[in-house]
Amino acid sequence: MIPPKFEYVAPASxxxxxxxxxxxxxxAKLLAGGQSLIPVxxxxxxxxxxxxxxxxxxxxxxxxxxxxxxxKPGAVAIGAMTTYAEIKQSALLREKCPLLxxxxxxxxxxxxxxxxxxxxxxxxxxxxxxxxxAILALGGELKAxxxxxERWIAxxxxxxxxxxxxxxxxxxxxxxxxxVLTGQRSAYLKAARRATDFALxxxxxxxxxxxxxxxxxISIALTGVTDRAFRAAGVERALQGxxxxxxxxxxxxxxxxxxxxxxxxxxxxxxxxxxxxxVYAARAIAAAK
Amino acid sequence: MHKISVKINGNAYEEEVESRLLLVHFLRDKVNLKxxxxxxxxxxxxxxxxxxxxxxxxxxxxxxxxxxxxxxxTIEGLExxxxxxxxxxxxxxxxxxxxxxxxxxxVLSALALLQSNRRPxxxxxxxxxxxxxxxxTGYQQIVDAVAHAADLMGQSRS
Ligand code: FES
Ligand code: FES
Numbered sequence: 168m169i170p171p172k173f174e175y176v177a178p179a180s181x182x183x184x185x186x187x188x189x190x191x192x193x194x195a196k197l198l199a200g201g202q203s204l205i206p207v208x209x210x211x212x213x214x215x216x217x218x219x220x221x222x223x224x225x226x227x228x229x230x231x232x233x234x235x236x237x238x239k240p241g242a243v244a245i246g247a248m249t250t251y252a253e254i255k256q257s258a259l260l261r262e263k264c265p266l267l268x269x270x271x272x273x274x275x276x277x278x279x280x281x282x283x284x285x286x287x288x289x290x291x292x293x294x295x296x297x298x299x300x301a302i303l304a305l306g307g308e309l310k311a312x313x314x315x316x317e318r319w320i321a322x323x324x325x326x327x328x329x330x331x332x333x334x335x336x337x338x339x340x341x342x343x344x345x346x347v348l349t350g351q352r353s354a355y356l357k358a359a360r361r362a363t364d365f366a367l368x369x370x371x372x373x374x375x376x377x378x379x380x381x382x383x384x385i386s387i388a389l390t391g392v393t394d395r396a397f398r399a400a401g402v403e404r405a406l407q408g409x410x411x412x413x414x415x416x417x418x419x420x421x422x423x424x425x426x427x428x429x430x431x432x433x434x435x436x437x438x439x440x441x442x443x444x445x446v447y448a449a450r451a452i453a454a455a456k
Numbered sequence: 457m458h459k460i461s462v463k464i465n466g467n468a469y470e471e472e473v474e475s476r477l478l479l480v481h482f483l484r485d486k487v488n489l490k491x492x493x494x495x496x497x498x499x500x501x502x503x504x505x506x507x508x509x510x511x512x513x514x515x516x517x518x519x520x521x522x523x524x525x526x527x528x529x530t531i532e533g534l535e536x537x538x539x540x541x542x543x544x545x546x547x548x549x550x551x552x553x554x555x556x557x558x559x560x561x562x563v564l565s566a567l568a569l570l571q572s573n574r575r576p577x578x579x580x581x582x583x584x585x586x587x588x589x590x591x592x593t594g595y596q597q598i599v600d601a602v603a604h605a606a607d608l609m610g611q612s613r614s
Contacts, residue, residue, distance in 0.1 A: 276587025
């Protein structure tokens, strides 16, 4: 399969990239690692006039700690062009935010993880991608740079629908900040048809259990279930402040898709997907605690 | 058209390429290195695996222009002075090849693993080749070959 014709541009700076997007509304697409975009082009599901490669802009690939300041808690800052492989190997993330590593471990395969980027996955916002669930469960914020400057978007407001995000057409996602997770436990559990596939259902959980065994804080996010990744707020409320006994987990996760328009396709009908979501949500919570 | 310069198996190349030319087609059709295969063309099978700056990637999932300035290694770059690389020897020794279509990608994925992990266990071997599909062997001989390659590479170092 050959991609449709397009012109390739490789800006040397972010401002140049944003200016190019602004000058070609609707006709330019950003290229990060290309592990989703190039297959999309080959299948001719999109045919932009221009591909704007972010790969030649220095300083978009890093993982570093940002100490707490000005009322903001400590965070790990990840450059948008950081690859899954770099996330997988990061000693800082292993210590401060293991959920991201637990998630990238089951993204695609070695070769794809060497090219695919966190920013690319989040900007693409595939409803079955793994990273959106992890990022949503973590909270934090995303930095967007546009012709008018930069702004921060709260993770909870970022995913807006199938392949749709809060990014404006002329904005570039440049950084993802996730809170440091000390004293928390986490898990990412994924059901997929084959080992390297997108998620049929993916569940990310982080939680903190107190001295009295009660759950002090819990955050659960799912992917693959509907048109975008979402937080299971009802389940979180049902478990908050309680001991995470198997019976209670089962009861609470029975409602995990309540109010959610569950999607069905050739990989799994809506009813099946809803059931997998319940079972995997319960297992993910049990795995994390 | 864009002018790109790449180093492939140690040799420098400069070529004019169209924006949409995939790296795998650049390697096969412009540079005439046919060892890199196109299996699925959808990013799933790993037959098109090459090293980009030392790391395995799928060359059907990358544009040739993106490789400008990079160093690439293809399966043709593994032999030395007419002698096969130990990983290639190991695939022969363990009958890890039937039709051979997946083999270039398998060998490169195996080599990538062995460069960072000299003594992988079976699980690590299976994880390292999870992006490579083989329609023939059922994988067991390939897993055996990678373990054998670890032995051969250990010997050739000592
Ligand atoms: S041909 Fe590239 S992954 Fe199959
Ligand atoms: S030997 Fe035929 S595909 Fe692997």
